[in-house]
Amino acid sequence: MFGLQSECMLHVPEQYHTLSDYEGAQPRWCPSCGDHAVLTAVQKVCREKQLPPEKTVFVSGIGCSSRFPHYMKTYGFHGLHGRPFPVAEGIKFRRPDLDVFVATGDGDCCSIGAGHWIHAIRYNMNMTVMLLDNEIYGLTKMQTSPTSRKGTISNTHPHGSILPPINPLITTLGVANASFVAQTVDWNPAHLYSTLLAAHSHQGFSFVRILQRCPHFSPNLFAEEISNPDLTVLLTHENGIEAGAEVKKMYKNSLEHDPADMNQAREIAQREDLIPIGLFFCDPSKEQYDKYGASNIGFSPQKKAAALKVEFEKYAV
């Protein structure tokens, strides 16, 4: 007979989410800002994973990139400068059902929020973190950022910045309990998408540094690397990020790197001759603080009352 057996029932989602289901307000970023590319890639990831918009939360701090949540049609939290991580952690702590993304910039994450960043890595709560790093402060008009290269001319350092930059990859890889560290670029949409997809699929704190340009204040950043793909090295591995044939074809310079190898990850992160892109490190077995957070949710009032009564007895006279 023609028909489906009951155990073969197809799971048909109630609603298929299209890209427009994730498109919020019209982005107000400058034309040709790298943020646009990231937004598009993220919306595609949401569609690919069919994330219910009402169960998805984008959290950000302050800065150009932190406008991100406004351009998604999900829940969003556009909070304080440097503080997206504590808020995102608080959201995730008792809500394992929510998908949490963090959009942060180089000033937000690596300067004013650096302390939270270090601890967020250590908490290793399941969230996807995008560091949109254009090596400059854009919203406040061209001040030196902690990732600005030494000698960067800015409004705060008109004669060139004095200090060497922080390398966010080396920093992240140096923190206990780091579980997912990747790097990608705004000018290769395929690699950007694949990296964010892999980050979202990882269970834990997925940290993705996205190299990008500010069309106004750091327009010539990576000009050489963009015109010459040989200045990029693609990290490949069966456990790494599968970016597809086009990406492999573009970046002939590749390096086989096992993302379980922390020492090699740190070595690669230190390279200054080439831009390494791909998965530096991944270990899904790391302790996750959100699992602790979800360990005792949903107590009934009766159960709470019983616990309180036990406490009263201890203090009763």
Add this chain to the structure above:
Amino acid sequence: MLNANLDELTTTDNNNSAAEISGIKAKPLKECIIEIVSDAGEGAQKAGQSFGSVSAKMGNGVWTVEIIPAEVQPPARSRAGASGIRIRFGSNKITNMGDEADLVVAFNEQVLYGRIEQDAYKAGTIILIESKWKNSKVPEIKEEYAQALNEFKERGFDVREILMEEECLKHVDNPSKGKNMWVLGMLCSIYSRDVTKAEAQIRHTFRRKSEKIIESNLRLLNAGYSWAAENIELKFQIGSEMKQVPRLVMNGNEAVGMGVMAAGIEVCSMYPITPATSVTHYLSEVFEKSGGLVHQAEDEIAAIGFAIGASYAGKTAVTITSGPGMALKTEFIGLASMAEVPLVIVDVQRGGPSTGLPTKVEQGDLLYAIFGQPGDTPTVVLAASTIEECYHFVILSRQLAEAFRMPVILLTDANLATGVQPFTRPEINLDSFSPPVNQSPWKKEIRPYEWDEKTGISQRPIPGQADGMYVLTGLAHDEESHVAYDSHINQLGCNRRSRKMAAIHKTLTPPKINGDESGDLLVVGWGSTLGAIEEAVSLARKMGGSVSSLHLRFLSPVEPGLEEIFKRFKKVMTVEINYGDEENDPLITQENRRRTQLSWFLRAHTLIDVDFLAHIHGQPMRPGFILQRLKKELGL
């Protein structure tokens, strides 16, 4: 001052058959103040807390206050290192620590000096002092001890030397651990305490220790009890004249912790800070069993950010801190107000500014709590004035935060934090627990800030609610939560958030007046000074003074009817533990006089002159200190 004459306070009608121990008839007392002082780490506080609990269990009114040295491990035998506890107990309710102590047990003479500097004793105070020092092999110690004893006697103290350690050595090998329990036994005998209750208390206190340690402590307790019965002729009896209702006995921080559980709060996010941290010590032990968790954040800012995140995504969370932590949380409190995130913030006030006096009491955060923000930040500010209120006000704060979608700051202080007082056992009400997180679909047509024109109240969508998606922002926003810099929108948003304060104000009733409804002087207080103020007012009234008092719980919005009440008195004066210039200080005029926080606030609020009495000694307010001023004001 209060207890200058013990006879005055003795009960004439002793309804408890006077306890007789070893043939000495116990002298009945209405109430009494005792202290145990020692070097840090000698267990004086543990002994005193046990004594307080035993007294509460015997139906007494009790107030205990810890004497805490500023340093964690001050040098032995130093005046600044005085560590210990004061217990005031009596046949009726006790609301404050009182004035000078009637009896003190001292483990050395130097720590007593530390207390004498704080006027803790009076002529006639009985001092039971460890006398091993007179046999010290160190000549300087021997000399110091002898000199001190002479001085104490000159001051009129009733000094009695006891070889405590030597007595302990008869029962244990190492008396440095456990001498406190011997002292507890001694005090139980002197004050006719039920020793079986003390034994039970020791078993509870040392419940995590081995049976061997418990046995050793029990042995010392009984030894101290027997020794005192045979060797000290002091015997007192403090009966109970209170209606016996089921009561709980705990300190204010434990009460806050229990209030958190009773409020149904499920996330307490904190960073360690004295004197607030012990709330979370308590919660960390028991919170999991009532469906909650403590999060120790990486700093104060993260602690409130985490709490706001948790609140945004579901149930209202709490963050608990003290002054310096409040300063760090400032920006996030502004965000919670601006973006209308319900949140409970408990500020256990300590001495400021800056790191200030970490272990000492001050009521210095009032104006900060109300106004400490750039821009206009409507925030509810409540102050607990008793340990009982520490419990109930957390529940109230959670409810207000949710109903009005805003941060609520609950002020307590170091005096409430460590003070122990019994209070009526609360009813457990299932409605006090927060409801489950609403995950039903949101009505699309309702905007995320659909401000009610009259009350400013709007309903908040919670992540997970389909069709409720919005982006919360700290930027100026319209009712859709869209960022909007249009001049009228910022005006509208500020207006609607402010309107919520007026709506809360509408629900409040004028404060109750303690005493006559009109008269010469009205004393206004807030927070932990309640007991001391009412005691002083009551004494002044007995002397014929026309004085009343009122005590504010709601500071923002402030309770209604104050102007009308103030006008019925010739003079209004606050009593506060925060700084104000003295009238007679050099250069001080009416114009430049910097006033205490509540008096400043009330002057502006009522347009009526409000004087003040204040100190910032880091000590709780004493009734005697207030009474002195009342007498002056009233010409008594």
